[in-house]
Amino acid sequence: MPLKLARFKEDLNEEQYKAVCTTEGYLRVLAGAGTGKTKTLAYRYAYLLTALGMSPKAVLCVTFSNKASREMRCRINKLCGDIALPYVTTFHAFCCDLLREDIHALSFVKNFTVIDVSDVKEVLKPIFKSLGITGKDFTLKDAWEYIDWKKGDISYVPVMCAYDSNNILEAAANASNLKEQVFWQYIYQCRTACFLDFDDLIAFALTILRTRKDIKEKWQSRFEYIEVDEFQDIDALQYELISILSGKHKNLFIVGDPDQTIYSFRGANVKYFTDFAEKFPGTVTINLFKNYRSQAYILDCAYTLISNNDDPGRKKLQAMRKDIDMDAMAAIAEIKNNEEDDLKTADLLKAAFNKQLLPNDYPVEFKIVEDNKKTMLPVIAGCPSVQSQAEFVVREILNIKDINRHSSVAVLYRSKHLSQSIEQALIKYNIPYRVYADVRFMERKEIKDVVSYLRLIFNPDDDAAFVRIINVPRRGFGITRLSRLKNLASQDNHSLFRTLVHRLDDRDLNVTAAVKEFVENIILLNEKSPAGPSAELEKVLNLFKYEVMLKKEGDNDRLESLATLRFLARDFENKMGERSNIADFLTHLALSSSKDDDNNENQVELMTVHNSKGLEFDYVFVVGVNEGIFPSSKSSSLQELQEERRLLYVAMTRAQKQLFICMFGGTAYSGEELKVSRFIEEFREDEIFVTGKKLIKPYLNSAVKHVLKHFSIGDKVTNPVLGYGKIEEVNEKSGEYLVYFKSINKSRTLSFSAPLELIDANDDD
Numbered sequence: 176m177p178l179k180l181a182r183f184k185e186d187l188n189e190e191q192y193k194a195v196c197t198t199e200g201y202l203r204v205l206a207g208a209g210t211g212k213t214k215t216l217a218y219r220y221a222y223l224l225t226a227l228g229m230s231p232k233a234v235l236c237v238t239f240s241n242k243a244s245r246e247m248r249c250r251i252n253k254l255c256g257d258i259a260l261p262y263v264t265t266f267h268a269f270c271c272d273l274l275r276e277d278i279h280a281l282s283f284v285k286n287f288t289v290i291d292v293s294d295v296k297e298v299l300k301p302i303f304k305s306l307g308i309t310g311k312d313f314t315l316k317d318a319w320e321y322i323d324w325k326k327g328d329i330s331y332v333p334v335m336c337a338y339d340s341n342n343i344l345e346a347a348a349n350a351s352n353l354k355e356q357v358f359w360q361y362i363y364q365c366r367t368a369c370f371l372d373f374d375d376l377i378a379f380a381l382t383i384l385r386t387r388k389d390i391k392e393k394w395q396s397r398f399e400y401i402e403v404d405e406f407q408d409i410d411a412l413q414y415e416l417i418s419i420l421s422g423k424h425k426n427l428f429i430v431g432d433p434d435q436t437i438y439s440f441r442g443a444n445v446k447y448f449t450d451f452a453e454k455f456p457g458t459v460t461i462n463l464f465k466n467y468r469s470q471a472y473i474l475d476c477a478y479t480l481i482s483n484n485d486d487p488g489r490k491k492l493q494a495m496r497k498d499i500d501m502d503a504m505a506a507i508a509e510i511k512n513n514e515e516d517d518l519k520t521a522d523l524l525k526a527a528f529n530k531q532l533l534p535n536d537y538p539v540e541f542k543i544v545e546d547n548k549k550t551m552l553p554v555i556a557g558c559p560s561v562q563s564q565a566e567f568v569v570r571e572i573l574n575i576k577d578i579n580r581h582s583s584v585a586v587l588y589r590s591k592h593l594s595q596s597i598e599q600a601l602i603k604y605n606i607p608y609r610v611y612a613d614v615r616f617m618e619r620k621e622i623k624d625v626v627s628y629l630r631l632i633f634n635p636d637d638d639a640a641f642v643r644i645i646n647v648p649r650r651g652f653g654i655t656r657l658s659r660l661k662n663l664a665s666q667d668n669h670s671l672f673r674t675l676v677h678r679l680d681d682r683d684l685n686v687t688a689a690v691k692e693f694v695e696n697i698i699l700l701n702e703k704s705p706a707g708p709s710a711e712l713e714k715v716l717n718l719f720k721y722e723v724m725l726k727k728e729g730d731n732d733r734l735e736s737l738a739t740l741r742f743l744a745r746d747f748e749n750k751m752g753e754r755s756n757i758a759d760f761l762t763h764l765a766l767s768s769s770k771d772d773d774n775n776e777n778q779v780e781l782m783t784v785h786n787s788k789g790l791e792f793d794y795v796f797v798v799g800v801n802e803g804i805f806p807s808s809k810s811s812s813l814q815e816l817q818e819e820r821r822l823l824y825v826a827m828t829r830a831q832k833q834l835f836i837c838m839f840g841g842t843a844y845s846g847e848e849l850k851v852s853r854f855i856e857e858f859r860e861d862e863i864f865v866t867g868k869k870l871i872k873p874y875l876n877s878a879v880k881h882v883l884k885h886f887s888i889g890d891k892v893t894n895p896v897l898g899y900g901k902i903e904e905v906n907e908k909s910g911e912y913l914v915y916f917k918s919i920n921k922s923r924t925l926s927f928s929a930p931l932e933l934i935d936a937n938d939d940d
């Protein structure tokens with residue numbers, strides 16, 4: 176059904192409507208979190224099609240991620256019916272389309288293969304091997320970061336595409352350092368295999384547009400209108416691409432929010448958004464500031480946090496949602512004890528949520544908060560350990576009263592390694608979940624490998640475990656030998672491992688010294704009286720050289736997974752005490768990895784904050800808000816810290832109904848005591864509800880110190896109850912205003928945090 180024009184006015188607010196209908200020229204929309212940026216973009220696209228009658232082929236709408244472009248297509252299809260939308264796309268997909276059509280201009284093959292980051296690592300591995308590079312020199316990730324950085328200068332493209340590929344080898348031979356050598360070897364391998372990585376897609380497309388006037392004009396003519404989402408996060412090359420493409424018709428619509436710039440580390444620069452009007456004279460700017468997503472307390476708290484960053488023309492967001500049912504929300508467990516320790520807290524949480532009497536020997540006060548106002552405030556939870564944090568999250572999830580879809584709950588974290596303790600707790604309580612764009616912890620290759628070692632030691636007849644690890648690390652026991660062994664095993668009617676033990680000198684198998692060593696070690700560990708899980712794990716990692724292999728490959732991600740596994744083993748021992756053994760630990764792990772139906776929509780969503788961009792959930796838990804984690808220990812400069820703050824702001828503004836910000840105590844691997852994030856210190860005490868005060872309280876400064884002054888003497892303001900008023904005095908020390916209200920013909924003293932909105936100085940009250 177065609178969209179009725181009246182609907183645009185009905186569905187949109189005044190500013191959104193203006194943005195949708197201003198179709199000609201340069202338009203910049205400065206849209207705060209949850210103010211309907213995506214909605215405006217979708218409606219504008221629909222408006223171009225229905226009101227102007229444009230063909231979808233003439234409108235380019237570029238979003239930041241595949242997820243965002245799927246969402247955009249879905250929204251447009253809801254408005255315009257089931258039509259094809261060939262150019263609602265991402266930067267990379269668009270460049271790929273352009274190259275499939277015009278890569279001949281670079282004399283590169285049309286049937287190139289696009290490779291992603293994991294493929295890049297596979298291309299790099301043999302290069303590392305041939306150059307004898309180990310993790311001590313640099314890691315695969317370091318190499319990839321160098322390549323990514325190098326490709327910021329696209330002058331490599333003609334070399335990569337040149338007829339004579341010896342040029343590339345020459346560049347590699349003349350390289351001034353090892354990383355540079357890896358770069359050119361990588362380019363050579365990609366050229367030979369006809370691979371293009373994501374950086375190449377942009378670099379190749381831009382090279383064509385820069386150098387081939389005819390092709391440039393073709394693409395410029397094609398797109399009469401261009402829309403770009405998340406413009407605050409575009410980089411120099413993407414900016415140039417859009418500038419070129421919009422160069423003929425000059426109808427460019429951009430939306431962005433400087434407070435949500437979270438990709439500076441990848442070269443994004445917010446200046447392309449903030450300086451847009453100078454670059455393109457005649458630009459109209461529209462501000463969207465009415466937030467339709469979150470309840471007011473969440474927005475207030477997020478605003479307090481982000482106000483610590485430079486002000487890029489920030490406007491306080493106005494909460495529009497009035498429909499939130501407080502009774503449906505999760506009650507909060509308030510921990511008031513002074514002597515928390517890890518296990519006790521978990522038990523206490525359990526008791527509190529089950530409304531059981533607390534055991535007498537806990538010298539604590541612990542209760543469920545039933546106060547609506549407190550429940551609405553963002554909760555800051557200080558959990559004594561990473562496990563009690565997970566316990567807290569899961570218990571709160573179970574306690575949400577209106578939870579009909581688990582997918583209305585998200586657990587967000589700064590670093591993906593934080594997911595595993597949450598995963599364990601969700602499994603324990605049978606709550607379905609999905610880890611966004613990631614492999615679950617127990618399904619990661621390295622974890623399965625190491626668990627297979629443990630299984631084989633425990634049970635040498637475990638053929639599945641044997642097959643998985645006999646040649647990892649490589650021991651000269653590939654597919655051919657394995658298939659011979661399988662035949663022999665079925666003749667002997669033995670398991671694979673036992674057959675191998677009996678046939679070590681069999682000529683057919685011709686086993687290597689490394690395989691013999693493997694067999695000896697398995698037998699040795701199997702015969703020894705088993706140690707606790709963590710000691711056993713250590714032996715496996717050392718004896719079988721698994722960890723050495725990862726170090727050689729420089730695979731930090733996998734090494735960090737092993738660190739997590741060590742942590743799990745230690746934790747299991749702590750919990751189970753002297754009784755703990757490897758068999759129980761294996762059972763525990765096996766149960767943890769039981770698969771749920773991944774297509775099930777009814778799953779709690781686990782993801783990094785970066786992945787949560789553009790999404791919204793009723794209930795949001797941000798976990799691991801610890802100093803060194805969030806902000807990351809890698810962020811030390813002012814700019815980096817501001818980016819981390821924006822990242823937390825993005826996480827907080829995903830929440831619609833309730834927001835939980837959790838940190839955990841304990842000791843880090845480095846031996847240092849874990850601390851509360853500096854961002855928690857930036858919240859105002861009156862804007863949050865703290866549970867687990869023992870950990871949090873020492874870090875909170877007095878509310879007054881943190882209260883921000885928003886208004887000056889003479890400002891005209893409005894209050895939802897008292898109506899129009901005028902600021903008469905500002906008392907910085909007490910954090911209060913004296914405001915004269917016309918409705919009562921009196922002045923009232925109100926705190927800086929009172930609900931006051933600035934009204935236009937020209938407004939006549």
Ligand SMILES: Nc1ncnc2c1ncn2[C@@H]1O[C@H](COP(=O)(O)OP(=O)(O)OP(=O)(O)O)[C@@H](O)[C@H]1O
Pocket residue numbers: 186187188191206207208209210211212213214215432466467468788789790791828
């Ligand atoms: N005019 C409106 N009336 C009612 N609801 C609206 C309006 N505009 C947007 N919304 C709703 O507000 C929520 C946020 O909108 P949207 O996802 O488009 O925001 P956004 O600006 O893209 O957010 P962010 O940048 O934080 O990801 C959505 O649930 C959307 O349906």
